[in-house]
Amino acid sequence: MKLAFIIDPISTLDPCHDTSVALMEAAHIMGHEVWIAQVNSLSVVEGKAWAVLERVELVPIELVEGRWVAANPWYKLSDRTFMCLETMDAVFMRTDPPVTVPYLYATYILDYIDPKKTLVINNPSGIRAANEKMYALQFSKVIPETIVTADKQIIRQFVEAKETAVLKPLGNKAGEGILILQPSDRNFNSIIELSTLQGRVPVMVQEFIPDAKEGDKRIILLNGEPIGAVNRLSAAGEFRNNMATGGTVAKTDITPREHEICSQIAATLCQDGLIFVGIDVIGGYLTEVNVTSPTGVREIDRLDGTRLGHEVIKWIEQALHSKNKK
Numbered sequence: 001m002k003l004a005f006i007i008d009p010i011s012t013l014d015p016c017h018d019t020s021v022a023l024m025e026a027a028h029i030m031g032h033e034v035w036i037a038q039v040n041s042l043s044v045v046e047g048k049a050w051a052v053l054e055r056v057e058l059v060p061i062e063l064v065e066g067r068w069v070a071a072n073p074w075y076k077l078s079d080r081t082f083m084c085l086e087t088m089d090a091v092f093m094r095t096d097p098p099v100t101v102p103y104l105y106a107t108y109i110l111d112y113i114d115p116k117k118t119l120v121i122n123n124p125s126g127i128r129a130a131n132e133k134m135y136a137l138q139f140s141k142v143i144p145e146t147i148v149t150a151d152k153q154i155i156r157q158f159v160e161a162k163e164t165a166v167l168k169p170l171g172n173k174a175g176e177g178i179l180i181l182q183p184s185d186r187n188f189n190s191i192i193e194l195s196t197l198q199g200r201v202p203v204m205v206q207e208f209i210p211d212a213k214e215g216d217k218r219i220i221l222l223n224g225e226p227i228g229a230v231n232r233l234s235a236a237g238e239f240r241n242n243m244a245t246g247g248t249v250a251k252t253d254i255t256p257r258e259h260e261i262c263s264q265i266a267a268t269l270c271q272d273g274l275i276f277v278g279i280d281v282i283g284g285y286l287t288e289v290n291v292t293s294p295t296g297v298r299e300i301d302r303l304d305g306t307r308l309g310h311e312v313i314k315w316i317e318q319a320l321h322s323k324n325k326k
Helices: 019-029 102-112 124-129 135-137 152-161 188-195 209-212 256-271 297-304 306-325
Strands: 002-006 035-036 042-045 048-058 060-062 067-069 075-084 092-093 119-121 147-148 165-169 177-179 203-209 216-222 223-232 248-250 276-282 286-289
Touching: 002 019, 002 223, 019 035, 019 297, 019 306, 067 297, 075 203, 092 102, 092 248, 092 256, 102 276, 119 306, 135 147, 135 286, 147 152, 147 297, 152 188, 152 203, 165 188, 177 188, 188 248, 209 223, 216 306, 223 256, 223 297, 248 297, 256 286, 297 306
Parallel strands: 002 035, 002 092, 092 119
Antiparallel strands: 035 048, 042 048, 048 075, 060 067, 147 203, 165 177, 165 203, 216 223, 216 276, 223 248, 276 286
16 A cells, blocks of 8 residues: 655654654555655645655664664655655544644645545544544533633633633643633632633633543544553643653553443544544543544553554555455
């Protein structure tokens, strides 16, 4: 197969952590061509999506004494080529959030790939529909009590009723801007004003889940099915469990309650073309659905001895084989 990955500059990626590298590496090991591009290289020409692509060869990382170790250099690039993306068997949209205007425009360009010819993961319209905070609201039976508003008074009433809540900006990533809210905080009004840009931008406010101290579980789903999980634990003096904020990871299992959550959201994910997804679960509650560039694969592989990237590439092989038989 020929696989294209739309990613941030490859020089900025961490081969021992980034899931995009794990997927590309798996494809390379399994004998497929791996090509990369950046969002600013996308174009529409004669009604088709094109990109400036570079073929990449990767040196697989190795597990040494429980740690991933990468070669230096760990990748080699070919010359750049301007190609129609429909010459690819599959295209991965793996640029990191936030979903800015350039990111949004990139998804519009990817709409001009014929899905009968090339599989796009994740579906561009699905990415646009699935704000990683807001998307979870439709699964009301499995999320903590939540409001979304820019109104200071509504937020205060909610927090007073819950005593403690968590504020999340709708567009950020990796724990950026997440705050603990308590009605007695003398900075309460200022926090809301800053977070909502003086009442102009809505934020999410969720009931605080005490079990957060036990970790924030990332579960990877492939075509609606859970294939692995890792528990993220906060660093000392930090309430956020994100790896980007210094959190550590621990081996974990997927509980019956978490399988139930996956079952409840699977049909909607598949309907929206969200094939590769990472959900966040705290204390048996769904808190986020990550669809842009969900991570965690390297950590799961290291702790569980799995190769989730290979599972994803095998799924694509089978999906394309089934499509070609029709």
